[in-house]
Amino acid sequence: MTRSTAFRRAAIVLASAAAFGMLSSGPASAAPVADFAKGAAGLQALATEVSPAATAAVDALLGASVFIPKDVLEVGLTTPQDFMYPSPTLGCGVADKPATVTLASAQGGPNLFPQITANQLRFQAIPAYVAIPQSSDLSVAWINLTTFQGGIVTLDDKLPILGTPLLSKIVDTGKGTVLATMFGTVGYADAVTCTVVPTVGTFTV
Known part of the structure; x- marks a missing residue:
């Protein structure tokens, strides 16, 4: 099966699921506060150049909501939207x-x-298997479904320095409802x- 054929079949399955009301959507946030976002991004980039310890420290700082202005919390942070159901995963498990x-x-x-x-x-996955992916x-x-654009992407982000898979990928989907x-x-x-x-899901961008 070619990559384009696989994509067409996946699109048909997803569109059919939406037509029968199988999927649910979650809200996305509004625009961020530009100055804070720019400063935070610059700090993260600098920390990456320094060391993993600096990166972890900056990530912890930016993740501590007490230090982030309330207006940024309201418009500069979003919540992950879950796929419709956890994906059954074969060949590995606990105990x-x-x-x-x-x-x-x-x-x-x-x-x-x-x-x-x-x-x-940003698509991301967490297998319930206690080990580091190789x-x-x-x-x-x-x-x-708003722009009719689509594609197939590999979640090939890697952990800096170690190079192990993060099982994530940021995709330019465009604004709309994404299946x-x-x-x-x-x-x-x-x-x-x-x-x-x-597993399948629908997401609001």
């Missing part, structure tokens, strides 16, 4: 079980940390592979 689940979500912008701009979604082809097929499905595999040490059964 030698053969299966577990993967929690998947998408977060819209504008958002301060992680830094997501307007008209973007490899991944976890992917998302998406289609914007998406997540699927693929995540590899761990000792030849353990988690196969993520597709």
Whole structure:
């Protein structure tokens, strides 16, 4: 099956799900306070150049809402929107079980940390398997029902320095209602592979 054929089939499945009311949507936030967002982004970039410890410290600082002005909290932070259901995940589990689940979500912008701009979604996944991912082809097929744009992307963000998969990706989806499905595999040490059964969701950008 070609990549374009896979995308067309995913789009048909997602559109059908929406037509039958299978999916639910969550709200996205308004525009951020520009000055604070610019300063926070600059501080994060500087910390990245210094060291992982500096990055962790700055992330903790920006994540401490007590230090962030109330107006920024109201308009500069968004909440991840969950996929419709946790994805059954085969081939790995807790206490030698053969299966577990993967929690998947998408977060819209504008958002301060992680830094997501307007008209973007950050897709992310967390398998319920206690180990550090070593490899991944976890992917998302998406289609914007407002603009009819779409694509298939690999969640190939990596942890700086270590280079291990973060199982996330920021995508320029454009503004509108986005239907998406997540699927693929995540590899761990000792030849353990988690196969993520597709889950679906709808997201407001």
